[in-house]
Amino acid sequence: xxxxxxxxxxxAASAIRLANATAATRYLGGGTNLVDLMREHIExxxxxxxxxxxxxxxxVRADGSMLIGAAVKNTALASDAHVRQAFPLLSRxxxxxxxxxxxxxxxxxxxxxxxTRCTYFYDEAARCNKRKPGxxxxxxxxxxxxxxxxxxxxxxxxxxxxxxxxALVALDAVVHLQGAAGSRxxxxxxxxxxxxxxxxxxxxxxxxxxxxxxxxxxxxxxGHSAYRKVRDRSSYAFALVSVAAALDVxxxxxVRDVRLALGGVAHKPWRASKAEAVLRGQAATxxxxxxxxxxxxxxxxGLRDNGFKIELARRxxxxxxxxxxxxxx
Amino acid sequence: MQFTINGHAxxxxxxxxxxxxxxxxxxxxxxxxxxxxxxxxxxxxxVLVDGERxxxxxxxxxxxxxxxxxxxxxxxxxxxxxPLQAAFVEHDGFQCGYCTPGQICSAIGMAHELExxxxxxxxxxLTAQRIAFDHDEVRERMSGxxxxxxxxxxxxxxxxATFGRASA
Ligand SMILES: Cc1cc2nc3c(=O)[nH]c(=O)nc-3n(C[C@H](O)[C@H](O)[C@H](O)COP(=O)(O)OP(=O)(O)OC[C@H]3O[C@@H](n4cnc5c(N)ncnc54)[C@H](O)[C@@H]3O)c2cc1C
Numbered sequence: 001x002x003x004x005x006x007x008x009x010x011x012a013a014s015a016i017r018l019a020n021a022t023a024a025t026r027y028l029g030g031g032t033n034l035v036d037l038m039r040e041h042i043e044x045x046x047x048x049x050x051x052x053x054x055x056x057x058x059x060v061r062a063d064g065s066m067l068i069g070a071a072v073k074n075t076a077l078a079s080d081a082h083v084r085q086a087f088p089l090l091s092r093x094x095x096x097x098x099x100x101x102x103x104x105x106x107x108x109x110x111x112x113x114x115x116t117r118c119t120y121f122y123d124e125a126a127r128c129n130k131r132k133p134g135x136x137x138x139x140x141x142x143x144x145x146x147x148x149x150x151x152x153x154x155x156x157x158x159x160x161x162x163x164x165x166x167a168l169v170a171l172d173a174v175v176h177l178q179g180a181a182g183s184r185x186x187x188x189x190x191x192x193x194x195x196x197x198x199x200x201x202x203x204x205x206x207x208x209x210x211x212x213x214x215x216x217x218x219x220x221x222x223g224h225s226a227y228r229k230v231r232d233r234s235s236y237a238f239a240l241v242s243v244a245a246a247l248d249v250x251x252x253x254x255v256r257d258v259r260l261a262l263g264g265v266a267h268k269p270w271r272a273s274k275a276e277a278v279l280r281g282q283a284a285t286x287x288x289x290x291x292x293x294x295x296x297x298x299x300x301x302g303l304r305d306n307g308f309k310i311e312l313a314r315r316x317x318x319x320x321x322x323x324x325x326x327x328x329x
Numbered sequence: 330m331q332f333t334i335n336g337h338a339x340x341x342x343x344x345x346x347x348x349x350x351x352x353x354x355x356x357x358x359x360x361x362x363x364x365x366x367x368x369x370x371x372x373x374x375x376v377l378v379d380g381e382r383x384x385x386x387x388x389x390x391x392x393x394x395x396x397x398x399x400x401x402x403x404x405x406x407x408x409x410x411x412p413l414q415a416a417f418v419e420h421d422g423f424q425c426g427y428c429t430p431g432q433i434c435s436a437i438g439m440a441h442e443l444e445x446x447x448x449x450x451x452x453x454x455l456t457a458q459r460i461a462f463d464h465d466e467v468r469e470r471m472s473g474x475x476x477x478x479x480x481x482x483x484x485x486x487x488x489x490a491t492f493g494r495a496s497a
Binding site: 030031050084088102235236 | 344
């Protein structure tokens with residue numbers, strides 16, 4: 001690991017001031033991703049600004065919406081009484097990720113900004129356009145079981161590994177940001193980028209822009225929601241495919257409203273808007289669910305090792321929607 | 330850097346790059362905490378910070394200044410083993426023993442989490458006032474600790490014998 005200096009922020013303003021003093025600064029959350037990447041020389045910051053002292057508050061507003069401080073630990077968010085009751089898919093998504101030890105360390109902002117687990121990104125001997133823009137991608141022809149089936153490019157087929165984010169994009173979460181130029185907010189669906197020709201640009205963040213909080217708007221029917229993660233072992237493994245869903249079915253058995261998102265399939269947490277459009281207003285039946293899954297996955301492309309994910313995603317979407325329909329009946 | 334380690338105030342000079350794991354093992358001579366993967370994937374380095382379990386390998390020591398850290402060395406007193414240590418002996422909770430300090434610290438952290446009603450991914454009812462202390466919950470909650478000898482049955486038995494009845 002290269003030498004660096006360590007600074008402790010006391011609030012957002014001090015974090016940004018400390019970060020702006022040097023170009024090669026990284027914010028430090030729980031360190032569970034960044035420290036690992038620094039050991040591998042993939043990240044080489046000269047200054048680490050510890051942002052774990054930032055807001056650790058979880059605010060539930062009168063309308064049921066939530067404002068979650070960026071430094072809230074993954075365990076704390078999954079354990080929150082309001083999340084468990086009003087947004088169970090969020091609690092379940094977090095708990096499906098990593099291990100208890102890591103969830104105790106990891107912050108919400110750090111989870112959102114964690115980097116891909118593509119083995120070629122980690123392997124200094126391999127070609128990776130994220131690590132060295134323009135040098136090529138060894139995953140394209142390599143072992144790509146865990147790689148993207150949606151929104152990938154010829155330059156990068158990596159996936160975003162977060163479970164938490166899949167539930168958050170389903171819930172229309174908004175990211176609150178603060179930087180040298182002031183504050184702004186961005187829907188989480190617009191924070192992460194697709195790889196295109198520049199997979200090294202992973203997010204829309206400005207240099208040293210800080211995540212200060214995550215806002216989740218109220219969604220009455222999210223109390224009826226689920227997260228299903230399919231993986232190579234039943235715990236402590238990244239997703240092959242995951243599905244976050246909330247479903248509102250009316251008395252006539254029609255889909256009044258739905259939120260659907262996929263994990264493990266793309267360079268960003270994938271909001272399944274095409275599937276949602278097919279579902280709204282239709283009978284909540286297997287045929288509808290299949291049509292919705294097919295609409296979303298029409299653009300999916302398999303690589304050498306991950307073609308199975310297309311069918312897996314299709315079946316998992318249908319299974320989760322059926323589970324939510326049956327639980328309601 | 331200052332810490333409270335196993336109940337004692339400790340002051341130590343260390344490079345900011347030092348992980349909590351290396352600080353414990355290399356600088357303080359507390360080699361009970363083990364280095365397995367050094368990537369957060371095996372759990373051998375699990376210690377308790379203010380009662381919560383974390384992976385010391387991914388923790389920069391500098392970030393944990395002022396905190397109370399408990400390692401395997403801090404569990405027994407001069408005369409008697411911690412009940413969970415004794416249960417690991419009784420129930421064959423290990424073979425080679427390399428993962429054992431992490432397993433034991435992790436299980437103690439897990440018991441606190443259950444007391445605080447922290448859910449897991451196998452918890453059927455997230456809104457239940459009390460989560461069952463059953464086999465599936467223990468296996469899932471301990472999944473962050475690998476045992477390459479495969480002593481899992483003994484580990485689960487030892488944990489159940491120590492914490493199971495009290496919470497049942
Ligand atoms: C073995 C293992 C298994 C795992 N399995 C899973 C899994 O199954 N599912 C899953 O979702 N995750 C998994 N993870 C990843 C884990 O969830 C992330 O490492 C963790 O959430 C990152 O949070 P952190 O606070 O430790 O971030 P850090 O490592 O501290 O930071 C990550 C990034 O976020 C930036 N950052 C942190 N805070 C801010 C802020 N406030 N504003 C701007 N930038 C910020 C940092 O600069 C850095 O670039 C696993 C990790 C390991 C090691």
